[in-house]
Amino acid sequence: xTKITFIEPNGxxxxxxxxxxxxxxxAATGAGIDGISAECGGSCICxxxxxxxxxxxxxxxxxxxxxxDTLEFTSDAMQDNSRLTCQVEVTPALDGAVFQVVGH
Amino acid sequence: MAGVVIIGAGxxxxxxxxxxxxxxxxxxxxxxxxxxxxxYHKPPLSKSFMKAEDAPLQPLRAPVxxxxxxxxxHLGQTATGIDRAAKTVTLADGATLPYAALVLATGTEARRLxxxxxxxxxxxxxxxxxxxxxxxxxxxGVARVVVIGGGFIGLEAAAMLAGRGIAVTVAxxxxxxxxxxxxxxxxxxxxxxxxxxxxxxLTGVSVEAIEGEGRxxxxxxxxxxxxxxxxxxxxxxVPVDGLARAADLTVENxxxxxxxxxxxDPHIFALGDCASFPAPGNGRxxxxxxVQNATDQARALAATxxxxxxxxxxxxxxxxxxxxxxxxxxxxxxxxxxAITTHGADGRLKSVYHLxxxxxxxxxxxxxxxxxxxxxxxLTDGVTPPRDVLATGDAARIKAAWQDLTATx
Ligand SMILES: Cc1cc2nc3c(=O)[nH]c(=O)nc-3n(C[C@H](O)[C@H](O)[C@H](O)COP(=O)(O)OP(=O)(O)OC[C@H]3O[C@@H](n4cnc5c(N)ncnc54)[C@H](O)[C@@H]3O)c2cc1C
Numbered sequence: 001x002t003k004i005t006f007i008e009p010n011g012x013x014x015x016x017x018x019x020x021x022x023x024x025x026x027a028a029t030g031a032g033i034d035g036i037s038a039e040c041g042g043s044c045i046c047x048x049x050x051x052x053x054x055x056x057x058x059x060x061x062x063x064x065x066x067x068x069d070t071l072e073f074t075s076d077a078m079q080d081n082s083r084l085t086c087q088v089e090v091t092p093a094l095d096g097a098v099f100q101v102v103g104h
Numbered sequence: 105m106a107g108v109v110i111i112g113a114g115x116x117x118x119x120x121x122x123x124x125x126x127x128x129x130x131x132x133x134x135x136x137x138x139x140x141x142x143x144y145h146k147p148p149l150s151k152s153f154m155k156a157e158d159a160p161l162q163p164l165r166a167p168v169x170x171x172x173x174x175x176x177x178h179l180g181q182t183a184t185g186i187d188r189a190a191k192t193v194t195l196a197d198g199a200t201l202p203y204a205a206l207v208l209a210t211g212t213e214a215r216r217l218x219x220x221x222x223x224x225x226x227x228x229x230x231x232x233x234x235x236x237x238x239x240x241x242x243x244x245g246v247a248r249v250v251v252i253g254g255g256f257i258g259l260e261a262a263a264m265l266a267g268r269g270i271a272v273t274v275a276x277x278x279x280x281x282x283x284x285x286x287x288x289x290x291x292x293x294x295x296x297x298x299x300x301x302x303x304x305x306l307t308g309v310s311v312e313a314i315e316g317e318g319r320x321x322x323x324x325x326x327x328x329x330x331x332x333x334x335x336x337x338x339x340x341x342v343p344v345d346g347l348a349r350a351a352d353l354t355v356e357n358x359x360x361x362x363x364x365x366x367x368x369d370p371h372i373f374a375l376g377d378c379a380s381f382p383a384p385g386n387g388r389x390x391x392x393x394x395v396q397n398a399t400d401q402a403r404a405l406a407a408t409x410x411x412x413x414x415x416x417x418x419x420x421x422x423x424x425x426x427x428x429x430x431x432x433x434x435x436x437x438x439x440x441x442x443a444i445t446t447h448g449a450d451g452r453l454k455s456v457y458h459l460x461x462x463x464x465x466x467x468x469x470x471x472x473x474x475x476x477x478x479x480x481x482x483l484t485d486g487v488t489p490p491r492d493v494l495a496t497g498d499a500a501r502i503k504a505a506w507q508d509l510t511a512t513x
Contacts, residue, residue: 032166037119039399041145041162042152044473045423045432046396066430069474073499075481 002090004028007054007100009035020092024085024099025049035101042086047074053081055098060088076102106202107132108409109193110209111183111347113143116376116398117209118164123406125173133175134201136193140180141233142167147395149236150260151425155267157240161233186351188369205409208348208359208367208374209402212341212393217252221314227335230257242334246270250323250332252311254281256424258338259298263427266301273304273330275323280307287437289445290468293453297429341393343378356380358391363415365405373409375401383436384417394422419483421476432476435466435483446497448472457494464488474499482506 001017006028008014018027028036028049040046044066053060060083063071067087071078085099108124110117113135121135137143144161153159170177178195185194186206193201214229216222228239239261249265251258254276262272274281282291295305306325314335315322323330343358354360354368358380365373365381376398380389400418407414421434440458448454448471455475458466464487467479478499482489489505496502 026162030163030166032168032172037122037399039395040423041148041395043147043423043425043430045430045476047477066471066473069472069499070477073474073477073481073503 002092002095004090004094005096005098006033006051007098008033009101018090018094020090022090024051024083024088024090024094026086027090028085028099028101033101036085038086040086044070044084044087047071047076047084049085050074050076050102051083051085051099052079052102053083053097054100055096056094057096058093060094063087105131106191106204107134108205108207109134109136109201109203110207111136111193112209112211112344112376112378113137113139113164113177113179114209114211114376114398115146115164115395116211116402117207118143119399119402120207120209120375120406121175122165122169122173123403124410125175127406127410127412129406129410131204133173134178134203135170135175136178136181136183136195136201138180138182139232139234142179143177144233146231147423149233150230150257151264153236154240154261154264183347186347186372188351188372191371204371206372207405207409208372208378209376209398210344210347210378212343212377214337215340215342217311217314217337217339219311219313221316221320222337224314224316224320225318226316226320226333227314227337229337230261231341239334239336243268243270246333248330248332249273249334249336250275250330251336251338252323253337253339254278254305254307255283255338255340256285256426258336259294259426260424261336261338262303263298263301263429266298266303267427271302271304273306273332274298275309275311275325275330276305276307277310278307281305284438286431286433287443287456287458287468289443289453289456290431290470293470294426294429294431297426301427341377343380343391345378348374348378356389360389363417364408364413365401365416373405375405381416384415392420394420396421419480421480430471430473432469432473433466434476434479435464437466437468440465444491444494446495448497455497459488462488464494472497472499475502478502478506485510 016031037048143164182196251274280291313324348359359374404414404416439460442459444457456468469476493505
């Protein structure tokens with residue numbers, strides 16, 4: 001289990017215990033984190049799982065082109081620390097990470 | 105006091121319940137679901153769910169969400185009747201629920217084949233979680249599968265099964281795959297992709313019978329007999345409109361609604377796969393089967409029911425994952441009279457820009473997510489970059505053109 005904190009759109013901070021191997025989006029929606037509708041179910045298409053990485057104990061793995069392109073042209077402006085959480089896997093390296101929900 | 109009753113807890117119904125709370129609606133919400141599974145994403149059923157034996161269903165919202173938001177989820181309960189005069193809904197267990205507003209979000213069901221052998225064991229359809237579990241559970245030991253119908257769901261399943269080492273044949277009656285859902289150029293690229301994955305693609309063939317003693321063994325075409333251990337019938341879907349018909353609402357290719365998603369009874373609304381709504385622009389009624397359509401209609405209706413009348417008018421978009429190929433469509437190809445195609449460095453089709461009378465109306469992309477996201481913004485803003493810019497297929501250049509055009513507009 002990996003501890004991840006989300007900052008919901010209304011500012012509430014919530015820490016969850018996420019099982020490794022699933023996506024951060026699935027962990028978040030499974031725990032009922034607000035603001036992530038994950039409309040496409042993790043196909044890297046809708047950008048409704050967009051989060052900003054506020055803090056990470058280690059660098060996250062690099063984005064693939066599809067994630068980068070989807071983020072670059074999405075309507076909620078992409079920032080340097082933007083990620084689509086359906087493309088980020090929960091691993092022990094994420095323990096203590098903080099994501100701010102941009103969502104939709 | 106009576107509140108909102110939603111029939112159907114699929115993509116549209118669940119988003120509506122969530123959206124009502126987002127909009128600050130404080131009344132009661134009853135969400136009635138004939139499906140016994142906790143509300144789940146349907147697209148993965150023909151994609152990742154088939155890939156691994158133990159892939160779980162993906163919840164649309166976590167169970168805690170329904171409790172937190174005070175949404176009364178009635179799982180495994182079928183609504184059996186609507187009394188418009190009394191403004192009540194009857195459930196299969198005999199309970200009666202009063203409503204101030206009733207929403208039909210009943211979706212579609214698989215169109216059935218009526219050929220000989222259509223009900224043999226081993227013949228599957230794929231619409232629900234229980235369909236998907238039955239199909240996945242039947243796969244061990246299966247070597248040959250025939251998919252009847254060349255629509256998105258069947259083709260996604262074909263690609264997935266080919267990836268598991270199964271010999272798959274797709275049999276489509278029309279001269280090409282995907283019918284009116286995609287352009288001929290894209291349909292051909294999809295056919296090539298499937299063939300590269302080892303799928304045999306037959307178009308222009310009619311299925312005459314499904315054969316077998318006690319269980320399916322073959323599919324008989326006009327021209328040949330295909331041996332099959334399992335058959336998937338994917339010949340489209342029909343709207344679930346029985347409740348609306350019985351209640352004497354206007355029904356024509358789905359439950360007919362106006363721009364605010366109201367049916368012919370102002371207290372009853374419909375959305376998603378089951379609703380026939382006026383197309384923004386020309387006002388002609390149409391029905392779309394997509395996650396975007398269901399969820400965006402739910403957002404509009406949530407605002408309306410929370411006291412902010414909102415007409416539905418979002419740009420449609422759709423995706424399909426056919427093996428490793430990601431097909432995305434923004435807009436509606438229907439009225440197009442001109443197509444500009446672009447290709448990747450590998451020479452393969454990358455995007456098709458569809459214009460009608462010189463205006464951009466739809467964009468299909470293959471493995472080109474940036475172009476798709478950009479296309480949605482071009483269509484939302486009603487902007488058509490110059491043809492020579494579109495023809496580059498270069499998202500950065502198209503974005504620059506869009507910025508120029510919206511800056512001067
Ligand atoms: C296998 C599969 C793959 C798909 N892939 C994609 C894709 O890649 N991209 C995409 O955009 N779309 C895809 N779709 C389509 C998408 O899932 C639908 O467009 C979407 O689910 C429509 O939402 P809806 O709420 O209108 O209907 P649904 O999600 O179908 O929900 C309707 C619900 O109503 C319930 N219901 C019906 N009658 C009653 C009753 N009398 N009482 C109580 N409950 C009732 C049903 O049980 C059902 O749960 C796919 C669909 C399937 C089946």
